[in-house]
Amino acid sequence: xxKMDKRFFFEKYGLSERDLEKYLSAALAAGGDxxxxxxxxxxxxxxxxxxxxxxSASQGISAGCGVRVVTGERTGYAYTDDLAPEKILHxxxxxxxxxxxxxKTPVVSLKDKARPSLYPVTDAASDAELSKKVELVxxxxxxxxxxxxxxxxxxxxxxxxxxxxLVIGSDGTYAEDVQPLSRMSVFVxxxxxxxxxxxxxxxGGRHKFETFLTEKTPEHxxxxxxxxxxxQLSAISCPAGEMEVVLGPGWPGxxxxxxxxxGLEADFNRKKTSAFSGLMGKRVASDKCTVVDNGTxxxxxxxxxxxxxxxxxxxxxxxxxxxxxxxxxxKLSARLMGLPNTxxxxxxxxxxxxxxxxTNTYMLSGDDMxxxxxxxxxxxxxxxxxxGGQVDITNGKFxxxxxxxxxxxxxxxxxxxxxxxxxGNGPDVLTRVSMVGNDLQLDEGIGTCGxxxxxxxxxxxxxxxxxxxxxxxxxxxxx
Amino acid sequence: MATTSxxxxxxxxxxxxxxxxxxxxxxxxxxxxxxxxxxxxxxVVRLGEVETxxxxxxRGLGVRVFVGQHTxxxxxxxxxxxxxxQMVRGAIExxxxxxxxxxxxxxxxxxxxQLEGDLELYYExxxxxxxxxxxxxxxxxxxxxxxxxxxxxxxxxxxxxxxIGRKVLANSxxxxxxxxxxYCSISAVPIASDEAGNMQRDYWYSVARTLSKLxxxxxxxxxxxxxxxxxxxxxxxxxxxxxxxFDRQAAGALLGHIFEAVNGDSIxxxxxxxxxxxxxxxxxxxxxxxxxxxxxxxxxxxPFDGEGVPTRRTTVIENGExxxxxxxxxxxxxxxxxxxxxxxxxxxxxxxxxxxxxxxQPGEKSQEEIIKGVKQGLLVTEFLGFxxxxxxxxxxxxxxxxxIENGExxxxxxxxxxxxxxxxxFSNLAEVGSDLIWRGSVACPTLxxxxxxxxxx
Numbered sequence: 022x023x024k025m026d027k028r029f030f031f032e033k034y035g036l037s038e039r040d041l042e043k044y045l046s047a048a049l050a051a052g053g054d055x056x057x058x059x060x061x062x063x064x065x066x067x068x069x070x071x072x073x074x075x076x077s078a079s080q081g082i083s084a085g086c087g088v089r090v091v092t093g094e095r096t097g098y099a100y101t102d103d104l105a106p107e108k109i110l111h112x113x114x115x116x117x118x119x120x121x122x123x124x125k126t127p128v129v130s131l132k133d134k135a136r137p138s139l140y141p142v143t144d145a146a147s148d149a150e151l152s153k154k155v156e157l158v159x160x161x162x163x164x165x166x167x168x169x170x171x172x173x174x175x176x177x178x179x180x181x182x183x184x185x186x187l188v189i190g191s192d193g194t195y196a197e198d199v200q201p202l203s204r205m206s207v208f209v210x211x212x213x214x215x216x217x218x219x220x221x222x223x224x225g226g227r228h229k230f231e232t233f234l235t236e237k238t239p240e241h242x243x244x245x246x247x248x249x250x251x252x253q254l255s256a257i258s259c260p261a262g263e264m265e266v267v268l269g270p271g272w273p274g275x276x277x278x279x280x281x282x283x284g285l286e287a288d289f290n291r292k293k294t295s296a297f298s299g300l301m302g303k304r305v306a307s308d309k310c311t312v313v314d315n316g317t318x319x320x321x322x323x324x325x326x327x328x329x330x331x332x333x334x335x336x337x338x339x340x341x342x343x344x345x346x347x348x349x350x351x352k353l354s355a356r357l358m359g360l361p362n363t364x365x366x367x368x369x370x371x372x373x374x375x376x377x378x379x380t381n382t383y384m385l386s387g388d389d390m391x392x393x394x395x396x397x398x399x400x401x402x403x404x405x406x407x408x409g410g411q412v413d414i415t416n417g418k419f420x421x422x423x424x425x426x427x428x429x430x431x432x433x434x435x436x437x438x439x440x441x442x443x444x445g446n447g448p449d450v451l452t453r454v455s456m457v458g459n460d461l462q463l464d465e466g467i468g469t470c471g472x473x474x475x476x477x478x479x480x481x482x483x484x485x486x487x488x489x490x491x492x493x494x495x496x497x498x499x500x
Numbered sequence: 501m502a503t504t505s506x507x508x509x510x511x512x513x514x515x516x517x518x519x520x521x522x523x524x525x526x527x528x529x530x531x532x533x534x535x536x537x538x539x540x541x542x543x544v545v546r547l548g549e550v551e552t553x554x555x556x557x558x559r560g561l562g563v564r565v566f567v568g569q570h571t572x573x574x575x576x577x578x579x580x581x582x583x584x585x586q587m588v589r590g591a592i593e594x595x596x597x598x599x600x601x602x603x604x605x606x607x608x609x610x611x612x613x614q615l616e617g618d619l620e621l622y623y624e625x626x627x628x629x630x631x632x633x634x635x636x637x638x639x640x641x642x643x644x645x646x647x648x649x650x651x652x653x654x655x656x657x658x659x660x661x662x663x664i665g666r667k668v669l670a671n672s673x674x675x676x677x678x679x680x681x682x683y684c685s686i687s688a689v690p691i692a693s694d695e696a697g698n699m700q701r702d703y704w705y706s707v708a709r710t711l712s713k714l715x716x717x718x719x720x721x722x723x724x725x726x727x728x729x730x731x732x733x734x735x736x737x738x739x740x741x742x743x744x745x746f747d748r749q750a751a752g753a754l755l756g757h758i759f760e761a762v763n764g765d766s767i768x769x770x771x772x773x774x775x776x777x778x779x780x781x782x783x784x785x786x787x788x789x790x791x792x793x794x795x796x797x798x799x800x801x802x803p804f805d806g807e808g809v810p811t812r813r814t815t816v817i818e819n820g821e822x823x824x825x826x827x828x829x830x831x832x833x834x835x836x837x838x839x840x841x842x843x844x845x846x847x848x849x850x851x852x853x854x855x856x857x858x859x860x861q862p863g864e865k866s867q868e869e870i871i872k873g874v875k876q877g878l879l880v881t882e883f884l885g886f887x888x889x890x891x892x893x894x895x896x897x898x899x900x901x902x903x904i905e906n907g908e909x910x911x912x913x914x915x916x917x918x919x920x921x922x923x924x925x926f927s928n929l930a931e932v933g934s935d936l937i938w939r940g941s942v943a944c945p946t947l948x949x950x951x952x953x954x955x956x957x
Contacts, residue, residue, distance in 0.1 A: 074599035077564075077850045080590050081575035082583070085558070094546075098554040102577040112556065118631060119553050151597050174769050210771055210891060217770065217891045259896075261919065261955035262739040292546070294656055294691055296699065374552060411885045411898070415656075415691055415701035416734075418915050420885030420898030442887040442896040442917045444955075492736070494887070494896045494917025494955035 029197065030060045030187045034104045038131055043106075044088065045127035045191050047113035052122030053092040055352070056113075057194065059329065060086045060104070060187040061371040066151070069178035070158040073166075078151075085371035088112045091353060092120040098374045127191035136326045136333065139319050140201055140227035149230035154179050161207050161239035168247035171254065174210035177243065179203070179233075188331035196331035201227050202322065202478060204466060207242045211250035218439075220250030221424070224465025228320040237465065249406065249425050256439035259426065259495025265401030266443065266491040267394055267429065271462035272407060274481035277312060278382050278470065279410040279419040280447040281305075285339050285347075286365070286377040286472075287354035289414050296417030296448050297345065305345045306451030309387050312340040314349050316364060316380030322466040323381035323480035330366035330375050337363045339382075340451070351377045369475040379470060383482030387457025391485040394456045396432040402441060402493050403427045403434050417447035442494035450488060458485030510579060512537065513678065515561070516670040519588055523565050524672060526592045530566040530606050531672040532807065534845060535559065535579075538665035539627070545638040546657035553631065562847035565591040569600040575847045603833040607807050609673040611829075611839065614804040615811060620797040622680035623710035626662040634660045637686055637717050644721025645690040649729055656689035656701060658721070669845075675808040682709050686717050688724035692732050700731035702882075707939065709797060727881075730902070734912035737903060737956045743877040744918060744952050745870055745904065748935060750880045751944035755860055757888050757895070757922055758789065759942065762816055762824075763853045764831030764842075766890055773893035773923055774822060782822045783926040786863065789817040791826055793841060793856025800857040800941030806845025811856055814840050820927075826853055859943040863932030867946040870931045872907040878954060879904055880918060893922040913956075920952035 030036050041058065048056035061084065068078035086109050087100040097119025099112040161177035181203035188196045204225030211218050222245035224237050233239065268276060281297075289295035297305065306312070316334025318324050325334045330352050338346045350358070351366030354377055367378035395403065403426060410421025423441040427434045463482035470479045512535045519533040539557040543550065561584065564573040572594035576587040629637070642658030661684065668678040687705035704724035706715035746754060766772035774782060793811025795801050804810050807829055815823045825835065828843035828851050844854025871879060884898035896919035903910040933946030 068598075074601050075597065076571070076599065076601050076604070078572045078594045078598050079574065079848055080572075080594055081848055082587075083560075083575075083577045085577065095550050096552045098552065098556075100556045100558070102558045102560070103579075115555050118555075119550070151594070155597050174771065210769065212770070217773075219771070219889070219891045261917075261953050263957055292656070293654060294699070294701065372556065372558065374554065409886055413701065413884060415699045416731075416914065418884060418898070418900070420887070420917070422885055422887035422896070439892070440887060440889050440894040440896050440919075442885060442898065442919070442955075444885075444898045444915055444917050446915060492915065492917065492955055492957070494898070494919050495953070 029062070029185045038129065040106060041189050042127065042129045044109050044113045045129060045189065047110055048088050048090050048117050049125040049127055049191060051117045051120040052125055053090045053120040055091045055191055056127060057089050057188060057190040057330065058086060059371055062185040063182055065180070065182040066154070067178065067180035068154060068158060069176060070162045071176045073162050075155055075158065086112065087371040088116040089374065090116045090119050094357060095119050096374055100372050128193045129189065130193040130195050133195050133197060137317060139317065139324045139326055141229050142199060153230065157205065157233055157239050161205065161243040164240040164243035165207060165209050165247045168244055169211065169251050171211045171213045171251060172209050172247050173212045177205070177207045177239065179205050186329065188329065190331060194331040196327045198326050200325065205233060205237065205239060205242055207246040209246045209250045211254055213254050216254050218250045218253030220246040220248065220253065222246040223467045226320045226322045226466040227324060252425065252437050253439055256437040259438035259441040259493060261493060261495045263490050263492050265398045266488045266493065267398060267401060267403045268483060268486045269403065269405030270458065270460045270483060270485050272464040272481065273404055274383055274464065274483035275407050275410055275421060275468065277384055277483060278379060278479065278481045279412040279421060280445060280450050281312060282379050282382045283412050283414055284417065284447050285349060287348040287350040287358060287360060288377050290348055291354050291358050295414050300345050303345055304343050305448055306340050306343040307454045308343040309457040310340055310343050310451050310454055311385045312382070313338050313385065314365065314379055314382045318381055321381050321463065321480045322468065322478045323379065325380060328364045328366045329368045332362055332364040332366065334364040334380055349377045349379060351375055367477050369477060373475050376473065378472065378477050379479050381463065381480030383461065383463060384484065386459045386461040386484045389456045389458050391458045391460050394458055394485050394487045395429060395434060397456065397487065398429040398432060401429045403429050404441065404443065412447060418444065419447055420444045438495065440495065444492045444494060450491065453489040454486055455489050456487040460484045512666070512668045513676055515579070516668050517676060519563050519584060520670050520672050522588045523563060523592065526588060528565040528567055528592060531563065532606050533563045534667065534669045534847060535561045536665060536667045536847060538663060540663040541634065542659065542661040543635050543638050544657040544659050545635060545642055547655055548639065548643070550635055551657060560847045561587065563588060563591050564850065565595055566604060567592065567595045569602060569604050570595045570598045571601070571604045572598055573849060603830055605829065606671050607809050607829045607839060612673055612675045612808045613810045614677045615794060619801050619803055621709060621801060622682045625711045626682040626684040627664055628711065640717035641686050641688040641721045644718040645688040645725040648722060648725035651692045651694065651729065651732065652690045652725055653693050654691040656691065658688045659686065661685045669808055671808055677804050677808055679803050684708060684711055684714055686714060686720050688721045690725050690728045692728045694732050700728055700734065702727040702731055731900065731912050734900065734914035736915045737913050737954065739955050739957065741951065741953050743874050743930065744949050745874060745877060745879045746947045746949065747867065747879060747881050748937060748944060748946060750883060751947045752942050753883050754947070755858065755944040756942050758926065759855050759858050761890055761922065762826050764825045764827035764835065765853050767825050768831050768834040772890050777822050778825065780822055781820050782923065783817060783820040784929050785820045786929055786932050787817055787820050787926055788861040789859070790814065791816050791842070791856050791858045795857045798857040798941070799938065800855055805841045806843035806851045806854070809839050809841040809843065811841045826855065828853055855941055857941055859936060860932070860945065862934045862936040862945040864934055865931055867933050867935055870933055870946055870948050871904055871909065874904045874948065875906055877904040878913060879909060895920050895922050895925065916954055916956040918952050918954055924951065925949050
């Protein structure tokens with residue numbers, strides 16, 4: 022991290038060590054096991070091209086401080102968007118209402134530990150002129166329209182943010198981080214006579230602006246969105262019923278996120294409200310499956326040098342050769358459950374209480390060749406792109422919608438199908454994984470996960486996977 | 501405000517009017533500014549113990565400027581004079597990089613205005629309880645739920661939430677309008693398990709603008725328990741085509757998709773299966789849908805929309821014929837139509853389209869009578885996932901509910917999907933229930949729909 026960015030809040034808001042001690046003392050004035058302050062300052066820019074015009078552009082600044090007091094299993098929380106000392110003090114006193122005991126003295130440290138540096142300090146938000154960002158979206162618009170004359174509507178957007186955070190805990194926790202995040206998205210509609218179809222694509226991460234000029238180019242996303250829409254024009258109705266399902270590599274890893282990931286967040290397991298509760302050390306997947314949550318990958322959308330509680334993120338093994346090995350924990354869950362803190366404590370903003378969340382969740386590569394996996398299927402579905410999904414943590418049922426899928430007939434990929442929905446049961450879907458490809462891919466950086474009304478950026482990934490039996494919902498004839 | 505500050509309160513009307521004035525000084529030809537402030541309180545009680553207690557207030561300011569036909573917008577949470585100046589200057593600068601859009605602009609002066617009289621949107625009493633009383637509401641809801649049956653062994657808690665907000669909008673035609681709103685709610689989320697250890701969770705809630713209209717915590721808990729218990733022992737069913745009955749909650753979700761399909765933004769882009777169908781018979785004759793932003797006390801009621809246009813009552817679909825789209829100024833101009841007063845505006849971005857109170861005209865039969873008329877079918881009570889394609893109307897979502905056999909509810913069903921096409925579904929409404937109840941800004945009675953596919957085993 023750059024020296025300049027260090028001490029950001031101290032310089033911008035005139036914070037001092039004494040102030041921080043005063044706030045934390047107020048937070049612990051009625052006792053409690055732990056208190057922390059979370060300062061956040063976010064600048065954001067977004068613009069989009071629509072009907073080949075940049076119709077509008079937005080910029081915003083948001084700053085605030087959240088104060089948390091934890092006592093046993095209880096959490097008190099208050100925040101302020103005014104960083105004046107009396108406002109923070111007021112928030113601290115409000116959060117303190119959760120506890121009722123003698124005051125405690127916080128241990129305040131201003132020594133930051135050595136941190137990984139997973140993303141550049143010069144970021145998309147500040148290292149490019151606005152005009153370069155405008156050029157990106159115009160390039161996407163042009164490329165999508167050039168792809169095929171049937172592409173009639175194109176919307177391309179670019180958004181970036183730069184988030185400064187400072188976490189100070191009463192246990193000596195001290196962490197500052199500067200987190201860049203940027204993303205491009207392209208949405209198109211194709212029309213051919215009476216037929217209409219849509220396609221979308223996008224990606225980004227915690228990288229420099231230049232990445233959009235070299236690797237993740239506007240043309241790449243535009244062509245991908247246009248290709249999908251044109252393909253969907255000729256898609257047939259999806260058959261309904263149980264069948265073999267092959268998931269393509271990359272973004273279809275959202276299945277792992279929904280089916281497995283949420284169920285392995287420690288809070289649900291502490292409360293025994295997850296379909297995975299009590300399954301630690303037991304088989305939850307076929308022996309071909311090893312699943313990790315890894316917040317330490319360079320420049321990935323779900324990566325963090327430190328989580329929103331000031332802990333370094335980790336590469337945590339969740340499932341090893343089919344056996345459940347670990348949960349994703351935050352400070353509260355780790356303490357109450359006697360688990361290692363895996364650095365998964367995240368929050369949407371200073372207005373929110375942190376909780377266990379995923380970072381980049383993916384399955385490791387296996388030994389099978391992707392083409393052999395397709396060849397092994399007599400009649401099934403090959404799903405390569407998804408629109409999103411949802412899970413009921415308690416009964417384990419999950420659903421997700423495929424935006425690009427094909428029939429597999431006698432070992433060959435045949436007709437594209439439209440609007441397939443996959444539904445399954447988290448604890449047993451991975452036990453039906455019979456082949457795992459050697460082609461792990463992570464998604465391009467588009468995932469946003471919602472839990473309890475809080476959204477955070479995440480990554481997902483899988484190699485090509487074969488699931489022996491899954492229910493596919495469509496309007497086509499039952500088999 | 502419950503969280504009174506010792507500082508001198510900013511005059512928010514003066515603040516937004518000042519922003520408009522300053523932006524004009526800096527070269528804007530039209531301006532719109534909005535400020536919102538709000539306070540929120542929330543508590544979760546789980547297994548009888550307080551789990552979280554959250555209380556805070558916040559403010560935010562936004563501006564949309566037009567320099568000729570170029571437009572941009574900026575927001576800030578820093579309401580100091582320096583923060584405001586930076587925001588306004590930022591917007592003017594940003595407008596320089598945007599394209600000339602012939603349709604850009606705020607409403608005409610004569611379109612602006614607001615509904616008169618008390619719309620009953622704001623009651624101070626939502627913030628009148630002490631913390632102990634608030635916690636008690638949440639605790640009672642959970643306790644009532646868990647007391648119903650010994651199979652209710654766990655819980656995601658009982659909650660009590662309250663919030664109040666104030667929004668002030670001003671523009672360069674001299675419009676200044678403001679309104680306050682309040683909400684309070686109670687919920688319970690019990691978890692039941694059967695002998696095999698399979699768990700099910702469901703919830704129930706009550707929401708109101710005043711404490712006096714909130715259901716009792718005991719009532720909320722009791723319904724949450726019943727909803728959870730009826731899911732125990734849920735099974736998958738075979739892939740089949742049978743009549744499907746959607747209860748109010750599920751039917752409301754279906755009607756929400758119809759709102760998205762008449763949203764002017766989707767219409768002018770031809771991104772909706774209803775684009776270009778104005779004046780056409782698109783649905784069955786038993787489908788009449790209104791959007792009414794004027795219902796006193798309604799959850800979707802506002803005195804003016806996100807652009808300062810008074811809200812109104814719009815007939816969207818009448819006896820199956822598409823009568824009106826829902827529009828803001830921009831989408832109206834694109835379609836050569838007038839705004840319907842449906843602009844929605846947060847602090848950031850350009851105005852979108854929001855519904856008022858959006859509902860489908862009820863029919864004659866109760867839900868019970870509708871179910872009685874089904875020999876073999878399914879009652880859907882919940883959707884999971886988001887499989888809706890508005891461009892084509894194709895619909896395929898995960899669902900759970902109850903199997904119907906000979907007019908009776910037989911057993912719970914889960915891990916299935918229901919699929920069809922929204923256009924066809926609303927053309928094949930075999931029955932429309934009489935049970936229209938407002939629990940949010942979209943309401944729909946029970947519906948029975950023919951011809952959809954259930955995917956299961």
